[in-house]
Amino acid sequence: MADQVKCLYCGKKIPADSAHCPECGAVSHFQERGYRAGVRRKFIFWFVLLVIFCAIMIVWFPR
Ligand SMILES: [Zn+2]
Structure with a gap:
């Protein structure tokens, strides 16, 4: 099960390893270094x- 983080822009729960928020399309700040x-x-x-x-x-x- 993948970790979930809260999108900084829309507040929706998104997978921690996704590059973009599937809800609002914002770039995730929780991705790989x-x-x-x-x-x-x-x-x-x-x-x-x-x-x-x-x-x-x-x-x-x-x-
Ligand atoms: Zn979002």
């Missing part, structure tokens, strides 16, 4: 890309 670590890595990747883009714009922006 690996998923959130992956999201954070993806965020850092896009942040670094944005910083590099800004640096290029600062250097090459016509004055």
Whole structure:
């Protein structure tokens, strides 16, 4: 039997291992740690890309 947790958004009981609430579709905050670590890595990747883009714009922006 899977553990059940309360959805943070709608308060309905949802399986602890589900990625999304089946009632309201919100992302579950009780899921495996690996998923959130992956999201954070993806965020850092896009942040670094944005910083590099800004640096290029600062250097090459016509004055
Ligand atoms: Zn919900």
